[in-house]
Amino acid sequence: MLVVGxxxxxxxxxxVRVRDHLLAAADDITEIRELTTAxxxxxxxxxxxGAQDHAAAAASAAGNPLxxxxxxxxxYGDDVAAVRTLSTxxxxxxxxxxxxxxxxxxxxxxxxxxxxxRIDVRAIAAASPAVQDGEAALRDAVAVLARIEQDELIxxxxxxxxxxxxxxxxxxxxxxxxxxxxxxxxxMLGLHEPRTYLLVTQNNAEARSLGGIPGAFVELTVTxxxxxxxxxxxxxxxxxxxxxxxxxxxxxxDLLGPLLGMFPQNATFTPHFPRAAEIVGEMWQRxxxxxxxxxxxxxxxxxxxxxxxxxxxxxxxxxxxGENAAELLLNQVYFAIAEPEQQDAFFAAAAGEVFGKLTGGxxxxxxxxxxLERAAREDRLLLWSRDEDEQAELQGTVLSGELVGxxxxxxxxxxxxxxxxxxxxxYYLDQTIAVASRSCDAGQxxxxxxxxxxxxxxxxxxxxxxxxGDLYDDGAVRTNVLLYAPAGxxxxxxxxxxxxxxxxxxxxxxxxxxQAIYLETVLAPGQETxxxxxxxxxxxxxxxxxxxxxxxxxxxxxVTAPSACS
Numbered sequence: 323m324l325v326v327g328x329x330x331x332x333x334x335x336x337x338v339r340v341r342d343h344l345l346a347a348a349d350d351i352t353e354i355r356e357l358t359t360a361x362x363x364x365x366x367x368x369x370x371x372g373a374q375d376h377a378a379a380a381a382s383a384a385g386n387p388l389x390x391x392x393x394x395x396x397x398y399g400d401d402v403a404a405v406r407t408l409s410t411x412x413x414x415x416x417x418x419x420x421x422x423x424x425x426x427x428x429x430x431x432x433x434x435x436x437x438x439x440r441i442d443v444r445a446i447a448a449a450s451p452a453v454q455d456g457e458a459a460l461r462d463a464v465a466v467l468a469r470i471e472q473d474e475l476i477x478x479x480x481x482x483x484x485x486x487x488x489x490x491x492x493x494x495x496x497x498x499x500x501x502x503x504x505x506x507x508x509x510m511l512g513l514h515e516p517r518t519y520l521l522v523t524q525n526n527a528e529a530r531s532l533g534g535i536p537g538a539f540v541e542l543t544v545t546x547x548x549x550x551x552x553x554x555x556x557x558x559x560x561x562x563x564x565x566x567x568x569x570x571x572x573x574x575x576d577l578l579g580p581l582l583g584m585f586p587q588n589a590t591f592t593p594h595f596p597r598a599a600e601i602v603g604e605m606w607q608r609x610x611x612x613x614x615x616x617x618x619x620x621x622x623x624x625x626x627x628x629x630x631x632x633x634x635x636x637x638x639x640x641x642x643x644g645e646n647a648a649e650l651l652l653n654q655v656y657f658a659i660a661e662p663e664q665q666d667a668f669f670a671a672a673a674g675e676v677f678g679k680l681t682g683g684x685x686x687x688x689x690x691x692x693x694l695e696r697a698a699r700e701d702r703l704l705l706w707s708r709d710e711d712e713q714a715e716l717q718g719t720v721l722s723g724e725l726v727g728x729x730x731x732x733x734x735x736x737x738x739x740x741x742x743x744x745x746x747x748x749y750y751l752d753q754t755i756a757v758a759s760r761s762c763d764a765g766q767x768x769x770x771x772x773x774x775x776x777x778x779x780x781x782x783x784x785x786x787x788x789x790x791g792d793l794y795d796d797g798a799v800r801t802n803v804l805l806y807a808p809a810g811x812x813x814x815x816x817x818x819x820x821x822x823x824x825x826x827x828x829x830x831x832x833x834x835x836x837q838a839i840y841l842e843t844v845l846a847p848g849q850e851t852x853x854x855x856x857x858x859x860x861x862x863x864x865x866x867x868x869x870x871x872x873x874x875x876x877x878x879x880x881v882t883a884p885s886a887c888s
Contacts (some may be wrong), residue, residue: 382754595723631689727809736806745791810860
């Protein structure tokens with residue numbers, strides 16, 4: 323018994339030693355991820371040797387023969403086995419997956435990646451294998467750690483195991499995205515054959531679910547990384563169609579109507595970007611004659627992010643910069659230019675100049691990548707490919723813009739705005755969204771609160787007629803609010819400014835397998851309204867709620883509370 327007690331004490335000391343090294347490795351891995359996300363690759367590299375040393379020390383201590391023998395002790399067996407598994411996994415990752423990932427990120431962040439308008443596609447292709455191997459190793463490691471019963475571990479190990487598991491899961495999520503990108507980028511950038519894409523710039527001053535009406539169209543041809551502008555147009559030059567350019571589904575017809583497929587301005591009524599992309603791609607082909615290989619959508623706010631990285635451009639004698647791009651293109655242009663056709667032309671020219679800047683010379687790759695990453699996080703950069711394999715890779719990424727009601731165990735709530743004033747008054751509309759998880763009885767019970775506030779000038783004084791639109795001359799703005807319950811859930815109640823709204827005023831419809839409702843708001847300048855929508859989430863959706871919403875002209879606030887099921 324004395325021998326067993328002594329062995330137990332020795333085991334406890336070694337377990338603590340391993341724990342301390344694993345905690346240090348977890349801290350290094352977390353900081354490496356944060357620095358990589360911030361674009362500071364050099365600083366991230368300086369932390370790698372420390373992470374490797376801590377992981378190696380943990381593996382060495384865990385490999386102690388006494389610890390191996392301790393796996394057969396009833397009191398310590400599971401804990402020691404978990405420590406040995408964890409130490410081995412972390413040591414392998416810090417020596418293999420992490421260095422390969424940093425090498426690839428270095429290539430992508432190299433300012434030499436874009437020269438004379440050409441992206442070095444071959445460098446991207448060469449970096450891909452290391453990232454694919456790293457992603458596979460991280461995925462396997464996360465799966466191994468998920469099999470460890472953390473609740474069964476001794477208290478000294480629960481925290482470190484959880485911390486390291488979380489750190490590796492976050493790195494894995496980042497690596498999955500990088501791996502997907504590197505698998506499709508070479509072919510999408512014309513490594514093997516030229517590709518043609520339609521760049522659509524949305525106008526957030528006239529809201530649509532995905533951001534705004536498609537205002538400017540730029541055709542891009544990419545050959546071995548060389549990007550050329552081969553065509554331009556606007557919604558007016560595309561025109562309208564007597565019938566939908568693609569068959570409208572029953573769900574779409576009931577909720578969004580046939581105009582979805584008849585006017586380019588309405589293609590983004592749907593919050594499902596792949597569908598909107600198919601529609602505008604077909605409209606462009608009928609107008610221009612070119613069948614595009616994919617569609618890329620952005621907005622003036624995102625163009626401003628890019629201009630912060632590249633520097634300003636000149637559009638018809640006006641300097642457009644990161645500081646003024648959104649205000650100028652979404653509002654001030656209507657004060658400076660009276661004719662709608664000339665306004666559209668200026669908008670299209672600005673979009674063309676920004677991407678001409680990107681394709682016409684040397685640009686700071688790290689700055690551009692950070693701008694694109696920020697835009698993608700805010701749903702201001704969306705991508706669809708006609709190639710089924712490429713589109714399958716894009717699914718589930720921040721670029722996909724898909725209509726979904728769940729991500730893993732997290733319920734996804736959709737809150738989308740569509741201007742119903744035929745104006746540019748959404749520019750003056752602020753939105754605040756909050757989702758609260760009330761209970762977990764009979765599934766997660768949620769309340770989504772949307773506050774809309776108009777900051778238009780009193781009475782619409784001083785606003786051009788084109789901004790005011792045809793419906794109101796006093797600065798009022800009418801908005802159709804489209805709300806989606808999570809997968810398997812339903813809307814159970816609606817309140818407007820604290821007063822219950824009868825169910826007949828928000829008939830529920832299905833779209834993409836999700837229940838959706840429409841609510842209309844009309845706000846005069848200075849007015850605000852609050853909509854509260856009670857809804858349920860489907861079975862098994864017990865995670866923290868997620869919100870997808872319309873990216874606007876102004877910064878918005880979205881707050882989600884932790885799940886009541888946790």
